Amino acid sequence: QKEVEQDPGPLSVPEGxxxxxxxxxxxxxxxxxxxxxxxxxKGPELLMYTYSSGNKEDGRFTAxxxxxxxxxxxxxxxxxxxxxxxxxxxMISRDNxxxxxxxxxxxxxxxx
Amino acid sequence: xxxxxxxxKHLVMGMTNKKSLKCEQHMGHRAxxxxxxxxxxxxxxxxxxxxxxxxxNESVPSRFSPECPNSSLLNLHLHALQPEDSALxxxxxxxxxxxxxxxxxxxxxxxxxx
Numbered sequence: 001q002k003e004v005e006q007d008p009g010p011l012s013v014p015e016g017x018x019x020x021x022x023x024x025x026x027x028x029x030x031x032x033x034x035x036x037x038x039x040x041x042k043g044p045e046l047l048m049y050t051y052s053s054g055n056k057e058d059g060r061f062t063a064x065x066x067x068x069x070x071x072x073x074x075x076x077x078x079x080x081x082x083x084x085x086x087x088x089x090x091m092i093s094r095d096n097x098x099x100x101x102x103x104x105x106x107x108x109x110x111x112x
Numbered sequence: 113x114x115x116x117x118x119x120x121k122h123l124v125m126g127m128t129n130k131k132s133l134k135c136e137q138h139m140g141h142r143a144x145x146x147x148x149x150x151x152x153x154x155x156x157x158x159x160x161x162x163x164x165x166x167x168x169n170e171s172v173p174s175r176f177s178p179e180c181p182n183s184s185l186l187n188l189h190l191h192a193l194q195p196e197d198s199a200l201x202x203x204x205x206x207x208x209x210x211x212x213x214x215x216x217x218x219x220x221x222x223x224x225x226x
Contacts, residue, residue, distance in 0.1 A: 045217070
């Protein structure tokens with residue numbers, strides 16, 4: 001079983017839709033949770049970073065962490081064609097801050 | 113400034129060539145990373161340098177040789193690569209503090225081995 005599971009998609013939505021991207025994990029030592037956006041042939045770009053359970057909002061993006069269920073989500077409101085990219089979740093264990101555990105990435109396509 | 117720069121952007125090399133990838137950051141980060149990313153896959157960790165010392169080597173073949181000349185620079189020396197080594201090579205850096213170890217990625221070097 002992978003430590004981080006993420007639906008690879010692709011996920012196709014119309015412009016303006018609310019998008020929900022999700023990851024589940026099995027390691028209870030994971031404490032820090034990140035979402036990265038990666039455009040084709042580019043490096044990952046950090047979108048959101050959260051530590052505790054609950055919600056964190058930044059513009060159209062909301063990151064949600066539920067440690068009891070080992071489940072994290074990224075919501076994108078009013079989605080735009082420019083949001084079309086692959087979204088990667090990543091996690092850090094309290095046992096090793098150097099090592100990221102990545103999900104496999106979800107490819108999102110927002111249609112005009 | 114949260115920028116990590118990488119050169120070159122693209123590299124094509126033969127199996128007998130020797131080349132180097134370069135990475136630079138000026139954020140004062142003390143941890144730097146090399147990742148390899150194949151198409152439609154997440155990045156895979158190769159090496160971690162902490163305070164300019166190699167702290168993690170994820171069983172990477174010796175044809176990949178990392179070097180950290182100073183706290184801002186990270187190199188990856190390539191020699192006798194195989195076609196299956198063709199991938200996007202990503203550099204990242206992080207601050208190295210509890211709760212602050214978000215990694216910032218460079219744009220990557222697209223490597224093709226012929």
